[in-house]
Structure formats: C-alpha cells, structure tokens
C-alpha cells in the first residue's frame with residue numbers, strides 16, 4: 001500500500017438538532033474522491049472525534065468505508081487514545097475496510113520518547129492494518145526528536161507519518177533527509193504542503209480540501225510532479241483561502257462554508273468548539289471565489 005497524494009479528513013456533518021447527517025457525509029466523501037483525492041480520512045482532527053460517541057464514530061467509519069469501497073479508494077481511520085491498553089482494544093476492532101489507522105502521539109500524559117516508541121510498538125503489533133503516526137505537538141503537548149521519528153519509522157507495521165508541526169524546523173529537515181524509502185510522510189499542515197513535499201513528503205492530509213478538493217489535489221500533484229513554477233503559483237493562489245479556513249478553531253469555518261454552499265445541512269460544531277463568526281465565513285467565501293487574491 002502506497003500512501004501518496006491528497007487525503008481529505010472529512011468533517012462530520014451534524015443536523016441542527018445535533019444528530020449525525022450520514023447522507024451528507026456520504027455525499028461529501030464521494031465528491032472529494034471524484035474531484036481528485038486519493039482517499040479520505042474518517043475521524044481525523046477535522047471530524048471532531050473527541051465529541052462523538054463510540055456508536056457515532058462507528059457509523060462515520062461505516063459510511064466512509066462504503067463510499068471508498070465503491071470507488072476502490074483508500075480509507076484512513078483516526079483512532080487511539082492516551083492509554084496504550086485502550087488504544088490496542090480500539091485498534092483491534094478497526095473496520096476491515098480501513099487501509100490504515102491514523103494514530104496521534106498520546107496526548108496530555110507527556111511520556112518519554114522511549115514511552116512513545118513503546119506505545120506505537122504495542123499498537124503496531126495489535127493492528128490489522130498499517131499505522132500512520134500522527135505527529136502534532138501543538139495538540140498533543142509532546143515534541144518528538146528526529147531520532148524518535150526514525151525509530152518509529154523502523155517499527156514493523158508503521159507505514160507513514162502525518163507530520164503536523166506548524167513549521168519547517170530542524171527536526172523536520174533531519175527526519176525527512178534520512179527517511180526510509182518504504183515509509184511515507186504526509187503533510188498535515190495545510191500551509192506547509194509545498195515545503196514538506198519539496199523535502200520528500202509524498203502527499204498531504206488537508207482539511208481545506210473539504211471546501212475545494214480539486215484545487216488542493218492539483219496543488220499536491222504540482223508539488224510532486226512539477227514544474228516548480230506551476231507549484232509555486234498554485235501555492236500562492238491557495239494561501240489566502242487556507243488561512244481564512246483556519247482563522248478560527250477548525251473545522252468551524254470549513255463547516256460554515258460547506259453549509260453556506262448547501263453541501264451540508266448545518267454548520268453545527270460540538271462544544272467546546274463554537275460556530276464560525278459571520279466575519280470569518282465572509283472572508284472564507286470571498287477567498288474561495290477569488291483564490292488568487294493577494295495575501296494579506
């Protein structure tokens with residue numbers, strides 16, 4: 001299994017009275033795949049997994065699995081907790097339709113680097129599918145060294161990384177410059193897709209692509225295959241929209257845009273997230289309509 005190209009971490013649509021809108025989810029999954037995504041991510045950060053019941057999470061995965069199976073496309077499923085034992089139970093129960101499991105570094109507890117490696121060693125041994133390690137220090141509270149990242153890449157059963165560190169830092173450069181060829185890195189920060197692919201990442205997991213899947217699929221493809229001036233132009237054109245979609249805690253603005261377009265019935269997010277402000281929605285709609293507007 002090759003992890004490359006654009007993966008869209010789908011929003012989880014809710015109705016105004018707070019039920020799952022599974023029809024809207026299926027339509028969204030089909031649309032992003034038909035517009036160029038390699039696969040979808042169910043229960044990524046963008047899917048608000050912390051606020052879903054276990055039954056709801058299962059329903060979300062079932063819907064995404066059916067759409068992906070119908071199109072022979074990849075499904076990555078977000079799973080895992082800060083407890084190794086609980087994560088092993090969850091992962092052993094993963095939908096057989098999943099291509100890979102996206103597992104964040106355990107949050108809040110702040111284990112040692114060695115503890116993180118042991119956590120993933122246990123999960124990889126229990127998982128029916130390959131793991132994608134989700135390295136997101138600004139959410140987990142824990143930074144990994146390049147040495148730890150390389151040790152994780154060496155674990156049997158680890159197929160890739162979602163690298164989401166909010167910058168191109170020394171660790172990122174050291175990690176990517178000596179990466180095993182059989183392990184894929186996917187950019188997890190929408191603004192850093194180009195820089196990360198130019199350092200060796202093979203694709204991206206990009207929430208902004210819920211809004212404009214084709215444009216972000218072309219962006220990933222341009223950075224992977226060139227020419228460089230085309231990739232730069234595609235990047236410059238999408239920076240304002242990307243920034244507007246993340247102007248407030250995600251996925252509030254993304255859901256507001258999708259609701260304004262009638263692609264989901266409600267912009268509802270669950271607490272502690274708040275709905276997007278009207279100003280944030282207007283800015284995002286303006287940049288969606290004029291993706292080459294100058295950066296502000």
Ligand SMILES: O=C(O)C1=N[C@H](C(=O)O)C[C@H](O)C1
Pocket residue numbers: 009041044045046047136139164188189190205206207208250
């Ligand atoms: O849904 C995800 O998974 C994503 N996570 C990143 C985050 O940490 O917010 C952003 C990315 O666009 C999608």
